[in-house]
Amino acid sequence: xxxxxxxxxxxxxxxxxxxxxxxxxxxxxxxxxxxxxIIGPSGSGKSTLMHILGCLDSPSHGSIRLxxxxxxxxxxxELAAIRNRKIGFVFQFFNLLPKLNVAQNVELPxxxxxxxGRERHxxxxxxxxxxxxxxxxxxxxxQLSGGQQQRAAIARALVNNPRIIFADEPTGNLDTHTGEAIxxxxxxxxxxxxxxxxxxxxxxxxxxxxxRIEIRDGKIAEKLDLTLAGLSPRGGRVPHEVHDQExxx
Amino acid sequence: xxxxxxxxxxxxxxxxxxxxxxxVGLREIWAHKFRSMLTMLGIILGVSSLVAMSAxxxxxxxxxxxxxxxxxxxxxxxxxxxxVPVEQRHLADQAKGVTLDDVEAIEAGASHTGIISPELxxxxxxxxxxxxxxxxxxxxxxxxxxxxxxxxxxxxxxFNEIDDEMARNVCVxxxxxxxxxxxxxxxxxxxxxxxxxxxxxxxVPFTVIGMFEHYESEQERKERELAAKQPxxxxxxxxxxxxxxxxxxxxxFRLKNATVIxxxxxxxxxxxxTAEAAAAESDWRGPAGITDSPTGSPRLSSLEVKLSSVDYLxxxxxxxxxxxxxxxxxxxxxxxxxxxxxxxxxDQFVRNARMSGGLIAGIALVVGGIGIMNIMLASxxxxxxEIGIRKSIGATDGDIFLQILVxxxxxxxxxxxxxxxxxxxxxxxxxxxxxxxxxxxxxAGAMAVAFGFSxxxxxxxxxxxxxxxxxxxPIQALRYD
Numbered sequence: 001x002x003x004x005x006x007x008x009x010x011x012x013x014x015x016x017x018x019x020x021x022x023x024x025x026x027x028x029x030x031x032x033x034x035x036x037x038i039i040g041p042s043g044s045g046k047s048t049l050m051h052i053l054g055c056l057d058s059p060s061h062g063s064i065r066l067x068x069x070x071x072x073x074x075x076x077x078e079l080a081a082i083r084n085r086k087i088g089f090v091f092q093f094f095n096l097l098p099k100l101n102v103a104q105n106v107e108l109p110x111x112x113x114x115x116x117g118r119e120r121h122x123x124x125x126x127x128x129x130x131x132x133x134x135x136x137x138x139x140x141x142x143q144l145s146g147g148q149q150q151r152a153a154i155a156r157a158l159v160n161n162p163r164i165i166f167a168d169e170p171t172g173n174l175d176t177h178t179g180e181a182i183x184x185x186x187x188x189x190x191x192x193x194x195x196x197x198x199x200x201x202x203x204x205x206x207x208x209x210x211x212r213i214e215i216r217d218g219k220i221a222e223k224l225d226l227t228l229a230g231l232s233p234r235g236g237r238v239p240h241e242v243h244d245q246e247x248x249x
Numbered sequence: 250x251x252x253x254x255x256x257x258x259x260x261x262x263x264x265x266x267x268x269x270x271x272x273v274g275l276r277e278i279w280a281h282k283f284r285s286m287l288t289m290l291g292i293i294l295g296v297s298s299l300v301a302m303s304a305x306x307x308x309x310x311x312x313x314x315x316x317x318x319x320x321x322x323x324x325x326x327x328x329x330x331x332x333v334p335v336e337q338r339h340l341a342d343q344a345k346g347v348t349l350d351d352v353e354a355i356e357a358g359a360s361h362t363g364i365i366s367p368e369l370x371x372x373x374x375x376x377x378x379x380x381x382x383x384x385x386x387x388x389x390x391x392x393x394x395x396x397x398x399x400x401x402x403x404x405x406x407x408f409n410e411i412d413d414e415m416a417r418n419v420c421v422x423x424x425x426x427x428x429x430x431x432x433x434x435x436x437x438x439x440x441x442x443x444x445x446x447x448x449x450x451x452x453v454p455f456t457v458i459g460m461f462e463h464y465e466s467e468q469e470r471k472e473r474e475l476a477a478k479q480p481x482x483x484x485x486x487x488x489x490x491x492x493x494x495x496x497x498x499x500x501x502f503r504l505k506n507a508t509v510i511x512x513x514x515x516x517x518x519x520x521x522x523t524a525e526a527a528a529a530e531s532d533w534r535g536p537a538g539i540t541d542s543p544t545g546s547p548r549l550s551s552l553e554v555k556l557s558s559v560d561y562l563x564x565x566x567x568x569x570x571x572x573x574x575x576x577x578x579x580x581x582x583x584x585x586x587x588x589x590x591x592x593x594x595x596d597q598f599v600r601n602a603r604m605s606g607g608l609i610a611g612i613a614l615v616v617g618g619i620g621i622m623n624i625m626l627a628s629x630x631x632x633x634x635e636i637g638i639r640k641s642i643g644a645t646d647g648d649i650f651l652q653i654l655v656x657x658x659x660x661x662x663x664x665x666x667x668x669x670x671x672x673x674x675x676x677x678x679x680x681x682x683x684x685x686x687x688x689x690x691x692x693a694g695a696m697a698v699a700f701g702f703s704x705x706x707x708x709x710x711x712x713x714x715x716x717x718x719x720x721x722x723p724i725q726a727l728r729y730d
Contacts, residue, residue, distance in 0.1 A: 056641060056723050077645050084643020095638045095727070099280055111269050112643040156642065 001068070002029035003163060003195055004053060009062030011048050011218075022048040023059070024218035030164070030197065035190035037198040037206040040215035047168065049215060050199045054087055054166045055079045067163050084112050088157025092169035094149040096141040102128065102152045103137040109160045127155040131185060147178035154185060164195040171205060183208050267655070270648075274656035277628070278663070288624045289664035291617025292703050295610055296668025299699040301675045302606030304689035306599055312687035313595040315466060316501040317588060321399055323559045324363070326566065327586040328552040328573070334581055344582040346548035351576055355554065358572040361561040362554050366390055366397040369516045369539055370550040375426060375509065377448040382429035384422075385507035387450070388550075389516025389539075397553050398505075405444040405459035413512035416519070420450065421459035425507040453519050455511065464502045468687055517547040562587065610699075617664065618706040625657050625714035636718055637726025646719040653715035654708065661707025665700045672699075 011023040022045045030036060030053075040046040051057040052064065055071055058079075064071040067086055074082065083089075088109075096105045106124040115123075128134045131151040141149050150170060157165050167186065171179030187208065190196050198209055206212045214221040278285040317323070330346045352367050373387035388394070395407050408419050422443070427433075430448065431441045446457050465473070521539045542548045556565055566585055573583055629636065636649055644652075676689045 051724055054641075056727075077647070080640065080643055080645040080648075083641060089641050091727070095634070095641075097635055097638060099276060108639070109642045112639075112645075112648060160643075 003032045003034075003067060004028070004030040005063075005065040006053070007063045009052060009059045009064060011045075011052060011057070012060040021218045023052065026062070026218075026220055028213065028220065030195065032163075032195055033190075033193050034211060035187070035196050035198075035209045036211045036213065037200060037209040038213050038215060039200055039203060039206040040221075041201055044215045045218040046199055046201075046215045048218075050166055050168055050197070053164075053197065054089060055082050080112075084109055085160060086163045088160070088162040088165040090150070090153050090157050090165065090167040090170045092172040094141070094146070094153045094173070096149055096153055096156070098141055101138050101140055102133065102144070102155075105141065105152060106137075106156045106159050109156060113160060123159055124155070127159040128152070130158060131155045145178070146174050147181060150174065150178075150182050151185065154182075154189075158189070158194075164197065165189070166197045166199065168199045169201070170198070171202075172200075179205075267651075270652050270655045271659060273652055274659040277656055278660060281628075284624065285660060285663075288620050288660055289617075289667060291613065291620040292661050292664030292706065293617075293668040293671050295614030295617045295706075296665050296699045296703050297672035297675050298613055299607065299610035299702065300669060300672035300691060300695050301679070301689070302610055303603070303695035303699075304672070304676055304691040305679070305687075306602045306606060307690035307692060307695075308687035309602070310595065310599045311690060312466060312468060313598075317591060317595065319399060319464065319466075319501055319505060320588070321397065321553075321555065323562070323588050323592055324556045325397070325588060326554050326556065326562070326569075328554065328569070328583050329550070329586060330548065330582055331584045332582070337580055340580050343578065344580045345542045345577060347552050347573075347583050348542045348549060349546045351549075351552060351573060354572050354576045355552075355569055359554075359565060359568045361557050361565050362569075363557050364393050364396055364555050366394045366553045366555075367513060367549045368394065368551050368553060369513060369547060371451075371516065371520055371539055373450050373509065375422075375430060375448050375450055376452075377430045377443075377446065380430050382426050384426055384509045385504045386509070388508065388510045389513045389520075390510055391513055394510060394553075397555060398508075400508075400510075401462045402459045403462035404442045405457070407459055408510075408512050413514045416512065416514040416517075418453065418455045418511075418515060418519070419458045420448065420455045420509055420511040421461065422448070422457055423461045423506040423508040424463040425503070426509055427460060450509070450511070451520065461506070461508070464505045466502050469502060471688075513547075521547070562589070611702075614702055614706050617703075618661075618710040621657055621660055621707065621710035622714060624660075625653060625711060626717070628656075629653060629714055629718040632718075633721060633726045633729040636721050637723050637729065640721070640723035641727060649721075650715045650719035653718045654711040657711025657714065658704065658707035661703045661710065662700075664707075665703030668703065669696055669700060672696075 006026055006028040009023055009026045009028075010021060013020040013022055024045075026049065038046045038049060048057070052059050053066075055066070055074075059072055062072070066082065069082065069086075071079070071082070089095075096102075097108070100108070103121065103124050106127055107120040110120040110123060125134060125137065128137055131154050133148060133151045133155060136144060136148060136152070141152070144152065150173075154170075157167075170186070171182050174182060183205065186196055186198065196209075198205065200206055328347055328351070333341045333344050347367075349367055352365050355362060355365055367390070369389035371387055371389075373384060375382040375384060391413060392407055392409055394400070395402070402421065405421070407421060408417070411417075412419050426448075427441055427443055431437075431443050431446070434440050442460065443457050444460065447454050448457055449455070517539055521541065540548050554565075554569065556562060566587070570585070574581070577583065636644075639649060639652075673691070676691070679689070
């Protein structure tokens with residue numbers, strides 16, 4: 001059984017009487033331990049897909065099963081609990097709370113899972129250690145560079161030991177060098193067995209992951225067109241084989 | 250494909266613990282110190298005005314009750330002669346008035362009565378030492394009047410039964426008479442004790458055998474002490490301005506000081522007049538001279554009865570009424586006066602003052618609440634993104650609701666505590682402006698009520714913003730700039 005199973009998922013918005021299918025009959029499986037990227041231009045529906053996968057939004061049609069739990073029938077409180085325990089988010093703009101220091105930011109998910117103060121601190125420090133930020137635990141986000149903030153955000157995503165991590169354009173706000181370091185961190189986490197979903201518009205970044213899914217007009221594209229994305233095998237950036245759409249009927 | 254909705258271990262987690270939530274609220278308040286302080290100001294003013302108002306009213310109430318006790322308290326009822334009612338006018342010549350017979354009848358017939366004091370009043374002018382003084386109350390009575398009117402002899406002695414029996418020309422005076430005739434101790438610089446001196450009461454020589462202590466309210470005592478503390482200031486402003494009777498209840502004490510009493514028999518023997526002469530004088534508001542009743546004993550000006558307990562007031566009034574109706578052969582030439590009305594007036598005043606003051610303080614609290622709600626609404630629209638982040642990492646709607654509500658309540662409670670502190674400062678300021686007014690009495694109850702109200706206002710003001718924040722959709726909140 002796959003970690004995530006999407007079956008015929010659609011998300012339909014109504015804008016001024018017009019029906020917009022942000023997601024159109026998407027079926028997708030993600031296995032435990034996979035490192036996968038979802039790629040597509042802006043407006044393609046990749047963000048909607050990530051929101052639905054991440055339990056931030058619910059689909060109009062179709063079913064989702066995450067780690068054995070049917071998501072589409074869960075209420076808001078249960079979704080919040082699933083986000084808290086089973087999902088970690090990494091955002092383009094880091095989304096750390098500016099009034100809290102790094103350690104407090106990392107502790108935040110555990111506050112909402114009712115973990116005691118001492119354990120929170122220990123686990124937050126362990127997570128910061130993992131991303132190489134233990135020495136910055138008392139800093140405010142505003143005192144850190146973008147790369148450091150993103151590392152803190154990754155520590156926050158890791159700290160509740162989630163089943164799956166979603167990263168939405170995690171390098172979109174970083175320079176190339178720092179971005180590569182962050183991608184390297186993800187690769188390292190993947191090699192430790194984490195399930196990671198990387199959402200990006202940039203084929204170069206998508207090239208890091210062994211498996212790529214392209215979204216176009218709310219659907220999963222039949223074939224990933226590397227030449228269309230302007231990606232040539234330079235600098236050894238495409239070491240892995242490209243899977244076509246794997247699951248299906 | 251039919252897996253359970255959500256595993257129970259996930260869904261039944263408790264909300265983020267309250268301590269952390271309160272911590273978040275405090276940090277938020279601290280981060281916007283000035284704004285929070287302005288927000289609290291409404292609550293501070295509301296709470297402090299509620300407490301201060303209640304303390305001032307309590308002080309006034311205490312002062313009024315003090316005066317009530319000084320004139321004998323609620324247990325005292327007074328029986329006064331009155332004109333016979335119109336329908337009994339044809340029996341007027343048989344009306345005896347209130348007499349000493351009634352004293353005996355009440356003593357014999359009424360239960361729950363303590364002391365009974367028959368009294369005669371007359372207009373009097375005292376002359377001595379080349380000066381004149383018109384006392385408020387010149388009274389002929391039995392020695393029991395001392396207890397009845399809560400008098401205390403400070404110098405000399407009270408007249409006794411023998412003085413009464415012999416109708417001796419002796420009197421006991423209040424300090425006001427002393428002040429007017431022989432001067433105040435402050436003026437002369439030495440204690441003036443006119444015991445043994447002669448005073449002419451309506452041209453009849455009397456010997457002063459006793460003097461009451463100086464009666465004053467708590468407030469007057471403070472005035473006097475203040476004046477003693479600042480003698481140079483007193484001198485600079487010249488003679489003290491008389492403020493008349495106004496300003497609370499201390500006129501009761503002034504009147505009590507302007508009292509002269511003599512034995513009942515003395516007044517009857519020395520000052521009895523004919524009914525005609527009395528009638529000519531009856532435009533005066535008091536009784537019209539000393540006249541005889543048909544039975545040969547004096548028509549009393551009043552008969553004061555002290556009950557053993559206020560609880561029997563209604564019953565005893567009826568009992569005495571029945572007795573007097575018998576002794577007066579059904580002629581209703583007497584009436585009752587009690588202090589109930591005064592006591593009710595005090596209660597009424599206190600209720601009114603509480604209500605109006607409470608209303609104002611309540612409005613201040615409501616305004617404070619609106620201020621909190623306003624600032625919380627502004628605060629959540631500043632923090633939409635924060636709320637989105639918190640939701641994305643697992644905060645439930647309830648967690649967000651609680652966070653905003655706790656923040657609102659914390660603001661209100663800090664405001665409440667500050668308000669309690671401010672109320673003491675406020676009372677201090679009021680006290681320094683008018684140090685002689687009744688001392689405000691801050692009660693724990695008033696403080697608890699005011700603090701409780703601030704908590705309620707905090708909750709009410711936080712509900713709507715908290716609800717609004719909790720309903721934010723995480724995705725839209727995250728996209729918000």
